[in-house]
Amino acid sequence: MSGSEVAPQGGSEVAPRAVRLPLWELLDVALEGVRARRLRAALSALGIAIGIGAMVAVLSVSASAQANLLAEIDALGTNLLTVTPGQTFTGQNAALPSTSAAAIDHMPEVESDVAVYQVPNVNVYRTRLVPAAESGAIGVDAAGESLPRVLQTSLSSGHFLGAVAQRFPEVVLGAQAASVLQITHAGEHVLVYLGDTWFSVVGVLRPALLDPGLDSDVFISLPVAERAFHLRPNPSEIYVRADVSAVNEVAKLIAPTANPQSAEAVQVGRPSDALQARAAAKGQLTSLLLGLGAVALLVGTIGIANIMVLSVLERRGEIGLRRALGATRRHIAAQFLTESALLALIGGLGGLALGAGGTLIYAQIKHEPFVLPAYALLAAPAAGFAIGTIAGLYPAIRAARLSPTEALRA
Amino acid sequence: MSSIHLQDVSRRYPGGVIALDRVSVEIATGERVAIVGPSGSGKTTMLTIMGTLERPSSGQVRIAGRDLAGVPDAELSALRAHRLGFVFQSFHLQERTSALKNVAGGMLYTGAARGERREAALRALERVGLSHRVGHLPSALSGGERQRVAIARAIVKRPPILLADEPTGNLDSAAGGAVIELLHRLAADGATLVLITHDAQVAASFPRRLHMRDGHIVADERA
Ligand SMILES: Nc1ncnc2c1ncn2[C@@H]1O[C@H](COP(=O)(O)OP(=O)(O)OP(=O)(O)O)[C@@H](O)[C@H]1O
Ligand SMILES: [Mg+2]
Numbered sequence: 001m002s003g004s005e006v007a008p009q010g011g012s013e014v015a016p017r018a019v020r021l022p023l024w025e026l027l028d029v030a031l032e033g034v035r036a037r038r039l040r041a042a043l044s045a046l047g048i049a050i051g052i053g054a055m056v057a058v059l060s061v062s063a064s065a066q067a068n069l070l071a072e073i074d075a076l077g078t079n080l081l082t083v084t085p086g087q088t089f090t091g092q093n094a095a096l097p098s099t100s101a102a103a104i105d106h107m108p109e110v111e112s113d114v115a116v117y118q119v120p121n122v123n124v125y126r127t128r129l130v131p132a133a134e135s136g137a138i139g140v141d142a143a144g145e146s147l148p149r150v151l152q153t154s155l156s157s158g159h160f161l162g163a164v165a166q167r168f169p170e171v172v173l174g175a176q177a178a179s180v181l182q183i184t185h186a187g188e189h190v191l192v193y194l195g196d197t198w199f200s201v202v203g204v205l206r207p208a209l210l211d212p213g214l215d216s217d218v219f220i221s222l223p224v225a226e227r228a229f230h231l232r233p234n235p236s237e238i239y240v241r242a243d244v245s246a247v248n249e250v251a252k253l254i255a256p257t258a259n260p261q262s263a264e265a266v267q268v269g270r271p272s273d274a275l276q277a278r279a280a281a282k283g284q285l286t287s288l289l290l291g292l293g294a295v296a297l298l299v300g301t302i303g304i305a306n307i308m309v310l311s312v313l314e315r316r317g318e319i320g321l322r323r324a325l326g327a328t329r330r331h332i333a334a335q336f337l338t339e340s341a342l343l344a345l346i347g348g349l350g351g352l353a354l355g356a357g358g359t360l361i362y363a364q365i366k367h368e369p370f371v372l373p374a375y376a377l378l379a380a381p382a383a384g385f386a387i388g389t390i391a392g393l394y395p396a397i398r399a400a401r402l403s404p405t406e407a408l409r410a
Numbered sequence: 411m412s413s414i415h416l417q418d419v420s421r422r423y424p425g426g427v428i429a430l431d432r433v434s435v436e437i438a439t440g441e442r443v444a445i446v447g448p449s450g451s452g453k454t455t456m457l458t459i460m461g462t463l464e465r466p467s468s469g470q471v472r473i474a475g476r477d478l479a480g481v482p483d484a485e486l487s488a489l490r491a492h493r494l495g496f497v498f499q500s501f502h503l504q505e506r507t508s509a510l511k512n513v514a515g516g517m518l519y520t521g522a523a524r525g526e527r528r529e530a531a532l533r534a535l536e537r538v539g540l541s542h543r544v545g546h547l548p549s550a551l552s553g554g555e556r557q558r559v560a561i562a563r564a565i566v567k568r569p570p571i572l573l574a575d576e577p578t579g580n581l582d583s584a585a586g587g588a589v590i591e592l593l594h595r596l597a598a599d600g601a602t603l604v605l606i607t608h609d610a611q612v613a614a615s616f617p618r619r620l621h622m623r624d625g626h627i628v629a630d631e632r633a
């Protein structure tokens with residue numbers, strides 16, 4: 001044992017000043033507090049974790065759904081252009097020139113194209129007995145053989161119009177038209193009545209995502225349409241696949257090519273644009289889900305505040321001791337604030353894991369891509385931290401206001 | 411210069427309780443003083459006022475010559491952090507924290523660096539004779555050992571004033587005797603020691619004894 005025991009601090013009579021505790025010291029004290037009450041800490045962090053997890057899941061699931069739709073659009077290709085008649089100078093409905101399909105087909109950057117011709121005033125019936133009004137929603141189009149290929153769609157049954165269809169009355173049904181007609185399978189003996197001729201149904205199309213308008217139509221070949229009905233030589237719509245690297249250029253050139261006399265009477269569209277806009281809308285959160293997440297967070301916040309208030313009451317002895325050891329009110333407030341922020345931060349990270357895990361399971365069940373929005377990685381712990389600070393404010397102030405003697409007597 | 415000086419100090423509590431009634435006492439640097447008296451006589455109240463944990467309702471408190479009237483709370487805290495060491499009847503140890511860390515925590519609010527606190531804590535534990543218990547949790551220690559850890563925590567910053575409120579109250583007479591002996595030894599090189607006790611034998615070991623009754627110092631006895 002050394003000679004000097006409790007040596008009075010060398011004669012300095014300068015009044016000591018309260019020190020500022022650096023962050024790591026605060027963290028150390030807070031960690032000690034958390035470790036001393038693990039179960040309680042785990043429960044309060046869990047409250048926050050559930051709230052944040054719900055938010056993360058809501059964000060990720062909608063992001064996954066959006067990514068899924070975008071992937072589908074990518075698979076369909078974003079290089080499809082549609083050419084339809086616009087309006088003339090005088091505001092009348094224009095028509096595409098009969099030469100437009102061939103002119104577009106000759107453009108160097110066009111990979112493939114197919115023209116569709118509307119067959120007007122022809123109704124489709126399942127039997128002769130069905131009144132015309134009931135199947136009036138089904139349109140009849142004449143189309144080239146390459147329609148499914150250009151639209152990247154396929155048939156759920158049978159095949160598309162082929163060589164036989166060029167001479168015989170064969171028809172292919174759009175998905176919606178097939179369901180209206182209550183036909184699920186194509187076959188030699190499945191017949192529909194077009195105008196006044198029986199056509200055999202050789203194929204049923206799957207829904208055409210890029211142009212859902214086609215789903216309610218039925219398709220026959222051009223030569224048959226010309227023979228059986230009065231077909232005008234003007235295409236009602238031309239579908240064009242452009243070279244992926246030149247889609248914008250083709251889109252600009254296509255109108256003057258289709259109609260050199262009045263390019264403004266030609267309308268050019270890009271269906272993938274509309275789909276992408278829809279995908280973006282799908283990525284937006286519904287206010288209902290957001291509200292649910294917010295309620296869960298609020299409950300977690302109240303929970304953590306509640307536990308911190310209890311903790312302050314329970315730890316009066318510790319608070320009194322720290323005050324006796326020289327802690328200022330500010331030190332005490334900072335300690336409790338740090339502790340609740342730490343708990344909520346842990347809760348936020350736990351919530352991130354919970355939400356990500358939930359989304360992963362959801363994505364696997366729904367066969368959707370798993371997407372965790374990048375900002376969630378930062379937002380989840382940040383939100384936890386913010387909540388912890390807000391929830392810890394009142395308990396921290398209460399702890400700081402305790403009189404040291406009362407705290408020690410408790 | 412006097413270490414602690416109370417001049418006409420009173421402490422009234424809401425409800426009309428007068429815990430201290432115009433008490434004046436001067437304690438010199440390096441003095442060792444026992445406070446005795448019946449329960450409720452105001453011993454703890456006087457000690458906490460000396461320790462700046464509580465302010466008097468009226469009267470003057472001087473620590474090392476400095477009048478504490480109007481000194482802001484943060485400065486009183488700093489004064490405690492650097493100049494005052496407390497020992498209580500209940501040890502107030504962090505149960506999930508090692509003896510070493512408990513003791514080092516006694517220096518947290520002085521602004522000393524972590525390494526410095528650790529060094530000082532090791533030395534303090536050595537001085538209370540617990541070098542072999544450094545890594546133990548309080549739950550693994552006997553009552554006497556726990557109080558010695560608490561004493562190490564109080565002296566780790568080498569405060570010139572040591573205040574103890576019934577430090578042997580929770581200990582048997584053997585352990586209590588050892589603790590009192592330790593406190594005497596620690597104060598031997600110049601620290602002021604003020605200690606409350608109910609034990610006449612403990613009080614007898616002090617060169618000066620203040621007898622209290624009903625908020626008054628009724629006798630100031632010197633050996
Ligand atoms: N916060 C308070 N509010 C009201 N009365 C109080 C308060 N603190 C102490 N008292 C009263 O002041 C008087 C002195 O109390 P104090 O604790 O100083 O006594 P003591 O001598 O330390 O007693 P003991 O030996 O039992 O510890 C008692 O009557 C007590 O009830
Ligand atoms: Mg007392």
